[in-house]
Amino acid sequence: MTVTDDRPASVLGTRLLRREDPALLTGEAKYANDLNVPGALHLAVLRSPYAHAKILSVDVSAAAELPGVVAAYSGTDLSGLWASPMPSAWAVTPDMKNPAHYPLASTKACYVGDGVACVLATSETIARDALELIDVQYEPLPAVVDLEDALSDRVVIHDELGTNSSYTWDLKIEGTEGQVAQAFADAAYTVSERFIQQRLIPMAMEPRAIVAVPQPFGGDMTLYSSTQIPHILKVMTALTLGIPEHQMRVVAPSVGGGFGSKLDVYAEELLCVALARxxxxxxxxxxxxxxxxxxxxxGRGQIQYVELAADASGKLTAVRIRIVADMGGYQQLITAGIPILGAFLYAGVYDIPHAYDFSCTGVYTTLTPTDAYRGAGRPEATYAIERAMDVLADTMGIDPMDLRKRNFIAKEQFPYTAFTGLVYDSGDHLKAAELAAEMADYAGIRAKQATQNVPGATKLLGIGQASYFEMCGLAPSRVLASLNYSAGGWEAATVRVLPTNKVQVVTGTAPHGQGHETAWSMIVADRLGISPDDVDVLHSDTAIAPLGLDTYGSRSLPVGGVAIAMACDKVIDKAKKIAAHQLEANEDDLDFAGGSFTVKGSPDRTMPLAAIAFEAFTAHNLPDGLEPNLEAQVTYDPPNFSWPFGTHICTVEIDTETGNVEVLQYVAVDDCGNQVNPLIVEGQVHGGVVQGMAQALYEEAVYDTDGxxxxxxxxxxxxxxxxxxxxxxxxxxxxxxPTNPLGVKGIGEAGTIGAAPAVMNAVIDALSGLGVTDMPMPASxxxxxxxxxxAQGASK
Amino acid sequence: MIPAAFEYVRAGSAAEAISLIGQHGDEAKFLAGGHSLLPLMKLRLAAPSVLVDIGRVSDLSYIRDAGDHIAIGALTRHMDVENSAVLKEHAPLLAHAASHVGDPQVRHRGTIGGSIAHADSASDLPATTLALGATYVAQGPNGTREIAATDFYHGFLQSALAADEMLTEIRVPKMQGAGWSFQKFNRRAQDWAIVGVAAWRRNGDSGVALVNMGSTPILATSVASALAGGASVSDAAQLAAAEADPQNDLNASQEYRVHLAKVLVRRALEEASK
Structure with missing residues (x-):
């Protein structure tokens, strides 16, 4: 006997092509700079050429006289426009030191690029030419480039703070005082490493672009910006400029990548709005x-001191972490909190006792401010623990894969309450590691390595692993409260079935390349039994989608997508009332499948959603007391983070004569729970891995001693x-x-988190025979x- | 990324181009493929007041067998050099080196003459034509003259071309079956070489030139002399940087460049000796 299931197969889990792509690939998508706004003036910002300098005087008169220039301003000229300093939303400690930071500096420039004056002109060319006519007299002061130099307070950047240290944030486990020290005293093996997370430049393909458009009469303002956070930007712009919030509207048109760098409220956004007013x-x-x-x-910019203690079998018994985090010249929106987001992950995927001691100090330097960058704190943490695990394996003389297997949190231990009190929702690290090892032919490469990496060989094989846990899906609002973050972590969704059974979804997420329109339409199509083509996704305009907390921290699917699924369920509940009324059946006797309600046991008594949508619209025959129309809104506050995980294995061959690293193979096994669209998941992992690999092999913001x-x-x-x-x-x-109805976890940052340590472990593995035990990124x-x-000099 | 204002004139022939340059004086520049000049202008590192566009002087785009050498019109695009059957047969080193210039977009716009006239020691084709013993033909208001590649490169972005002269042809001796190698060491495929080596070897003769090992492309004459004197490849390669004067930059220290030159010259000669 053959059992057939004639329900339509769900679109969920299929490789549906992205509906966003035709406009992007043909160049028809409209970015902020493509918007045609008649009569707009062009802003240009004069930037400090000094990393650290007193501003003695600013003379804009010659610039103001250039034909086509409408106005030119110094920082002092505009000081009356700001109701408050630029926003910083994360005071990680009550005594955190945070200098007032305004869109233009007026007394002191604190990094090369700090805005000191600006011009409004009738064309961009004129505005930029006019900058050259502004005369700024500076008194240069010593730059503070090195983090440990910054800590020493040899040169204090913000006089009013009296120190460059902004805060020290500790994570210690209550009731376990002394346990860490005891673990290190009792350890059979210890590891003590110092790692550098070099500064990275996010380099989104689309640089930022902004248009502020005053609306006729009454003071309403529309701000178009290449931003990840239209909702947060709306509130922050309103507060900083003293504009009633309901008069601010923010629109993010097509946005060409962000990677965290557009998760901010920038000086130029505030300048455009203020000057437009x-x-x-x-x-x-x-x-x-x-x-x-x-x-x-x-992004990044940390010095990490990592200590591990282990017993004779290699089981971790304690982790001690000290971080110095480079905040740059000022704090931007969530600068101080970035290293804190990693604080919970320095024990990685390992089952450790409650012996964990973390402390992070944030310091100012005279460099560009740091803030979120793909992974934001978690790649740094994962790098530290995964590099340190390889060092421990090397110390013990065992295979690093073996050491990891001895320490993995076991599948049976989930949900796992960690030493921090956070609950890891689900995981199977051993399975992911074993699958990755099999795909990479780990044993085969180890065998080949034994014959290839002989003394005198100039092509050395290396294999490296990183097993990661990622804490994403920001975030349960109460957890954010405990971290002194100034907002919640919920997400809003509205699902509206139109009279013709087409569906509008309004989401508070703000895609900038992720493919939300495709993915959200698939969730709705699956839930409501319709085609994804019949679903329109509205987003990134605070007038259309007024509620939302935007896109970052791999939150959009596990928070925003879940909210949409829940809103669909509410729509179905309402539709069921109408169906029950019209079919003269009990609600409990109705099944909903394939877009239709059917009375159990009576397959001919059926009513499709399309008919119900029209009934809801005409409201001619609704149950007593039921409101017309088929629409539901949900605001979902996740009960937990989502915890994707996986193992990445990288194989490299190093040319010892030139130092060139060739990546021979990269295997990434990622577990993000159920996948809405594997094509999009793969794209996220590809991009993420390349971005992590870029940190390991290519990228670094290089500064001279003058900043x-x-x-x-x-x-x-x-x-x-x-x-x-x-x-x-x-x-x-x-x-x-298990914590959300879709069973999903975030995937936007996982690739980046796994890649840098996997690549660097492979590089060090290849060179270990030469006596190399560590080296700074990038492994250029x-x-x-x-x-x-x-290493060879040392061995001679 | 906005260049300073400039005038633009288009030349229909080499003679017209030279006449236009003559009219506008020192502040005028030829625009061929634009892949070296325009980035400098956008960064405002160059601000010519007049651009004489020679991009449509189509009679300077050719690759011809001229008996003992191959004649290449200065406006021949890199992609055409790369894919030329004539060059693949008679000067395969040059065709291969052209395939390493920039990326496909650059190779479809950039020209061999533009690259040589720009005289950037970090570019691939100046050193490659130098290794091959090329002769360049320049046309000026008073007619044409030949300049040996060995006499052409005077300093950083400085060449023997007078302000009113235009490079019109590159003459590359036929390689006559010589073994050859092009070693380009860089971090990303599209980048300039950190160090590059163009080399050929035939019987006792050889030619070795270095990319990005000084302010000009460098002819490694000590290497060729040592080989002619019977030195082994690895011994000769130790002399790779004898004529070089490399710079420190973000990708490499002077010391590392010298080391790379020795390694890459050895590898190039090994490959050319096969």
Missing amino acids: KHKVPVRWNEERGENAVATTH NLKNASLAEYLVPAASDVPSITLGHTITPS PHNVWKAIQA
């Missing part, structure tokens, strides 16, 4: 690439292109999250060569 005309600004490199936030960025162009800041990275082999395990040919030279 002042001059009563639209004001626009478009960022140049070189400007983007200095005036848009950077000048030496590689502000794409010719010098080495973002790898498709031809520079290997084909990536993907595998997946699927361990649904020059750095590899120097590490080999140093």
Whole structure:
């Protein structure tokens, strides 16, 4: 007997092509700089050429006289426009020191790129030419580039703070005082490492672009910006400029990537709005690439001191972490909190006792402010623990894969209450690691390595692993409260069935390349039994989608997508009432499948959603007391983070004569629970892995001792292109999250989190026979060569 | 990313181009493929007041067998150099080196003459034509002259071309079956070489030139002399940087560049000796 299921197969889990792509690929998508706004004036910002300097005087008179220039302003000229300093939403400690930061500096410039004056002109060219006519007298002060130099307070950047140290945030487990010290005293093995997380420049393909458009009469203002956070930007702009919130509307048009760098409230956004109000005309600004490199936030920038204690079998018994985090010249929106987001992950995927001691100090330097960058704190944490695990394995003389297996949290232990009190929702680290090892032929490569890496060999094989846990889906609001974050972590969704059975979904997420329109339409199609083509997804305009907390921290699907599924369920509940009424049946006797309600046991008594939608619209025959129309709204506050995980294995071959690292193979096994669209999941992992690989092998913001960025162009800041990275082999395990109805976890940052440590472990593994035990990222040919030279010099 | 204002004139022939340059004086520049000049202008590192566009001087785009050498019109695009059957047969080193210039977009716009006239020591084709013993033909108001590649490169972005002269042809001796190698060491495929080596070897003769090992492309004459004197490849390669004067930059220290030159020259000669 054959059992057939004639229900339509769900679209969920299929490789539906992205509906966003035709407009993007044909160049028809409209970015902020493409918007045609008649009469707009162009803003240009004069930026400090000094990392640290007193501003003695600013003379804009010659610029103001240039034909086509409408106005030119110093920071002092505009000081009356700000109701408050630029927002910083994360005071991680009650005594955190945070200097007042305004859109233009008026007394002191604190990094190369800090805005000190601006011009409004009738064209962008005139505005930029006029900048050259502004005369600023500076008194240069010593730059503070090195983090430990910053900590020493040799030069204090913000006089009013009296120190460069902004805060020290500790994570200690109550009731376990002394346990960490005891564990280190009793340890059979200890590891103590110092790692550098170099500064990275996010380099979104689209630099920032802004248009502020005053609306006729009454003071309403529309701000178009290349941003990840239209909702947060709306509130923050209103507060900073003293505009009633209901008069601010923010629209994010097509946005060409963000990676966290557009999760911010920027000086230029505030300047455009303030000057558009002042001059009563639209004001626009478009960022140049070189400007983007200095005036848009950077990522990473940490020194990490990592200590592990282990017993004789290699079981971890304690973890102790000290971080110095580079905040740059000022705090931007969530600068201080970025390292804190990693604080919970320095024990990685390992089952450790309650012996954990974490402390992070945030310091100011005279460099571009740092803030969120893909992974935001978690890649740094994962790098530290995964590199340290390899060091521990090396110390013990065992295979690093074996050491990890001895320490993994076991599948049976989930949901797992960690030492921090956080609950890891689900996981199977051993399964992911074993699948990755099989796909990478881990044993085969180890065997090949034994014959290839012989003394005198100039091509050395290395294999490296990283097993990660990622804490994403930001976030349960109460947890955010405990971290002193100034907002919640919920997400809103509205599902509206139109009279013709087409569906509008309104989401508070703000896609900038992720494919939300496709993915959200699939969730709705699955829930309501309709085609994804019949679902329109409305987003990124606070007038259309007024409620939302936007897109970052791999939150959109596990929070925003779940909210949509729940709103669909509410729509179905309401539709069921109408169906029961019209079919003269009890609600409990109705089944909903394939877009129709059917009376159980009476397959001919059926009513499709299309008919119900029309009934709800006409309201001619609804149950007593039921409101017309078929629409539901849900605001979902997740009960937990989502915890994707996986194992990445990288194989490299190093040319010891040149220092060149060739990635021979990259295997990524990621588990993000149920997958809505595997095509999009794969795209996220590909991009994420390349971005992590870029940190390991290519990218670094290089400064001279005067605080000048030496590689502000794409010719010098080495973002790898498709031809520079290997084909990536993907595998997946699927361990649904038990904490949300879709069983999903985030995937936007996982690739980045796994990649940098996997690549660096492979590099060090290849070079271990030469006596190389660590080296700074990126493992550029020059750095590899120097590490080999140093190790060989040391061994002579 | 907005260049300073400039005038633009288009030349229909080499003679017209030279006449236009003569009219506008020192502040005028030829615009061929634009892949070296325009980035400099957008960064405002160059601000010519007049651009004389020679991009449509189609009679300077050719690759011809001229008996003992191959004649290449200065406006021949890199992609055409790369794919030329004539060059693949008689000067395969040059065709191969052209395939390493920039990325496909650059190779479809950029020209061999533009690259050589720009005289950037970090570019691939100046050193490659130098290794091959090329002769360049320049046309000026008073007619044409030949300039040996060895006499052409005077300093950083400085060449023997007078302000009113235009490079019109590159003459590359036939390689006559010589073994050859092009070693380009860089971090990303699209980048300039950190160090590059163009080399050929035939019987006792050889030619080795270095990319990005000084302010000009460098002819490694000590290497060729050592080989002619019977030195082994690895011994000769130790002399790779004898004529070089490399810079420190973000990708490499002077010391590392010298080391790379030795390794890459050795590898190039090994490959050319096969």
